[in-house]
Amino acid sequence: MSDNAPSYGIILSNRGPVLDYCTPSDLIDLGVYSEESGVFDTVWAGDAFLTNPRLDAIVLLSAVASRTSRVRIGPACMGSFTQRGALDLAYQWASLDQIAKGRSVMVACAGGGSGEAWINEGRNTGVDPADRRKLMWERIKLLRELWRGNEVDCSDFFHNFKGVSIEPKPIRNDYPIWAATNITRLATGSSTGALPEKTLERVGRICDGWMTHSVTPHTFYKAWEKILKSARGSNKREENLDNALVVNICINDDPSIALEEAGSFLAEYYNIQFSADRTRDWTAHGSPRDCAKALTEYKGSGVKHIALRIASRDQKGQFDRFLNDVVPLLN
Numbered sequence: 001m002s003d004n005a006p007s008y009g010i011i012l013s014n015r016g017p018v019l020d021y022c023t024p025s026d027l028i029d030l031g032v033y034s035e036e037s038g039v040f041d042t043v044w045a046g047d048a049f050l051t052n053p054r055l056d057a058i059v060l061l062s063a064v065a066s067r068t069s070r071v072r073i074g075p076a077c078m079g080s081f082t083q084r085g086a087l088d089l090a091y092q093w094a095s096l097d098q099i100a101k102g103r104s105v106m107v108a109c110a111g112g113g114s115g116e117a118w119i120n121e122g123r124n125t126g127v128d129p130a131d132r133r134k135l136m137w138e139r140i141k142l143l144r145e146l147w148r149g150n151e152v153d154c155s156d157f158f159h160n161f162k163g164v165s166i167e168p169k170p171i172r173n174d175y176p177i178w179a180a181t182n183i184t185r186l187a188t189g190s191s192t193g194a195l196p197e198k199t200l201e202r203v204g205r206i207c208d209g210w211m212t213h214s215v216t217p218h219t220f221y222k223a224w225e226k227i228l229k230s231a232r233g234s235n236k237r238e239e240n241l242d243n244a245l246v247v248n249i250c251i252n253d254d255p256s257i258a259l260e261e262a263g264s265f266l267a268e269y270y271n272i273q274f275s276a277d278r279t280r281d282w283t284a285h286g287s288p289r290d291c292a293k294a295l296t297e298y299k300g301s302g303v304k305h306i307a308l309r310i311a312s313r314d315q316k317g318q319f320d321r322f323l324n325d326v327v328p329l330l331n
Helices: 024-037 057-066 086-099 116-125 129-148 197-206 217-233 255-270 276-281 288-296 315-330
Strands: 007-012 040-045 072-075 106-109 152-155 160-164 177-180 209-213 242-251 283-286 305-310
Touching (some): 007 024, 024 040, 024 057, 040 057, 040 305, 057 072, 057 086, 072 106, 086 129, 116 129, 129 152, 129 177, 129 197, 177 242, 209 217, 242 315, 255 276, 255 283, 276 283, 283 288, 288 315, 305 315
Parallel strands (some): 007 040, 007 305, 106 177, 242 283
């Protein structure tokens, strides 16, 4: 295992303006504060479409990109990747990368879930929920071609274009596209779930990085090794592959209060009622020392980056407490 400690990023909680615990300006300011702190190297934003509505990730991240100069910019993850039009997405995200001066990364995601809301979203976007994963892999290939080539002909299962081109393109010709896939289901998964061998092989073969959540350090290490093995088999340099682990955080000197606060926040955020055990499974919670201990457990696991989601309606207060009370304990 590597001894390298992960870097840190912040996930802007763009559900906030809809759920009335922050404003769009608050989110943009938090992105700027993240860069100014010197602690974070990435500003992320969640993404969805009709289900779990929020401030649009592309618009929000473009605003953050225009006011920053160092931090990487990306979605955590692009849940509407299969719901948006392919050409619209390619054009809008390339424009974001231009604003960010080449600092962005795309994290593709199949998105979706169970329940009437997701069925209704598929009905209204014309994308069958059962097709989302297959569509994601096909669209990753298409975006690569659109962002590299002058004119693209495409005749696949979901996409059919002839002589199409996108301008402007991202600044980098080898623009990084990751995939976000999970070892466990969001609502009920545990952090030691079985490894999806075929999915991990595909990530290593066709993607430049991987994002996931809810895994123990040991499980992450095993999954990442499978991705690297696949990358080597595809003649890719494994040191060029990147990854990120999403971790929720809620700081309170009383761990039980922190866990309850995080559970309430996540239930509202996802419209899912998580059990206490499930919340604990993917949330660093408790005193600053408790949170630092939970985060530093991933040192040496292969995790290169931890994307922190503040699991509290008090976004700025928790942000400040992380910087002042947790960061000094991480080393």
